[in-house]
Amino acid sequence: MRSQNNRKKAAVSGAAILAALTLGVGCTTATGEEQTPDAGTTPMIPIVEEHEDNGKMVGNDWYNVGDEVDESLLDMQQLASYFTMEEISKDGDIYQRILGKSFPEDGSMELSKLRYLKMLYVDYEGKSRCGEMIVNAEIADVTLDIFEQLYEARYPIADMVLIDTFWDTDGNTTDRKSIQANNSSAFCYRTIAGTNEMSNHADGYAIDINPHDNPYVWCNPDGSPKLETLDAHEQDMMEDREQKEHAITHEDLAYRLFTEAGFTWGGDWSNPLDYQHFEWNRQ
Numbered sequence: 676m677r678s679q680n681n682r683k684k685a686a687v688s689g690a691a692i693l694a695a696l697t698l699g700v701g702c703t704t705a706t707g708e709e710q711t712p713d714a715g716t717t718p719m720i721p722i723v724e725e726h727e728d729n730g731k732m733v734g735n736d737w738y739n740v741g742d743e744v745d746e747s748l749l750d751m752q753q754l755a756s757y758f759t760m761e762e763i764s765k766d767g768d769i770y771q772r773i774l775g776k777s778f779p780e781d782g783s784m785e786l787s788k789l790r791y792l793k794m795l796y797v798d799y800e801g802k803s804r805c806g807e808m809i810v811n812a813e814i815a816d817v818t819l820d821i822f823e824q825l826y827e828a829r830y831p832i833a834d835m836v837l838i839d840t841f842w843d844t845d846g847n848t849t850d851r852k853s854i855q856a857n858n859s860s861a862f863c864y865r866t867i868a869g870t871n872e873m874s875n876h877a878d879g880y881a882i883d884i885n886p887h888d889n890p891y892v893w894c895n896p897d898g899s900p901k902l903e904t905l906d907a908h909e910q911d912m913m914e915d916r917e918q919k920e921h922a923i924t925h926e927d928l929a930y931r932l933f934t935e936a937g938f939t940w941g942g943d944w945s946n947p948l949d950y951q952h953f954e955w956n957r958q
């Protein structure tokens with residue numbers, strides 16, 4: 676497993692390059708005098724290019740969530756620099772996006788236990804994109820490591836935005852909308868659908884991957900899945916899973932990486948069957 680140290684080092688080197696370039700095009704003369712822009716011309720704003728000498732970009736500040744990312748600008752030697760975590764600040768935009776939605780307003784969840792991840796993924800069309808996810812701090816590093824390996828292997832992921840993007844009424848209604856958008860996500864303070872028990876998603880210990888292609892379904896007493904609770908596409912994805920594109924099975928790379936890292940796969944459960952779901956084995 677790649678260490679968090681490498682990730683930090685990559686980020687520092689990006690900042691150093693940025694600082695060096697900024698100095699190189701600064702507005703001060705060699706003698707330290709301020710230069711005055713000519714009246715009537717565009718003010719002198721330093722053009723800062725966050726790149727290395729080889730024209731590659733490091734760090735992930737140069738693109739936004741949802742953006743297609745130009746792969747020719749990525750430095751695969753610095754791949755970890757595109758997979759970052761940050762604490763969520765009460766002063767920041769992320770907190771405003773989740774407050775009263777996936778994050779409860781009543782104090783029943785501690786913000787400091789969560790980390791916001793910004794990651795690359797390869798979409799179903801084979802394009803590199805920037806995704807986001809919120810997970811428990813305890814699994815943030817292992818999650819970045821898994822998604823970095825999925826990216827290197829060009830593992831297809833349909834979409835990866837915060838579940839709050841689909842917010843409607845409550846956590847479980849929203850979860851259903853996120854599933855139907857085939858959106859991969861993790862943290863959402865909610866119960867297990869149809870029960871009063873809190874889900875492992877409620878404290879960011881569970882991650883759902885390509886959920887519309889990997890259904891979550893309760894079973895009848897005879898073990899057969901309640902197919903009537905699924906839409907037509909999900910019903911289709913329940914059959915001949917080994918032959919279906921984007922179906923997570925025991926042969927799947929996501930299954931292998933998550934389970935080797937210490938997650939349990941919901942596809943191995945008997946009731947419910949939860950093919951999209953990986954949850955951390957808490958000690």
Ligand SMILES: [Zn+2]
Nearest residue numbers: 881882883952
């Ligand atoms: Zn799940």
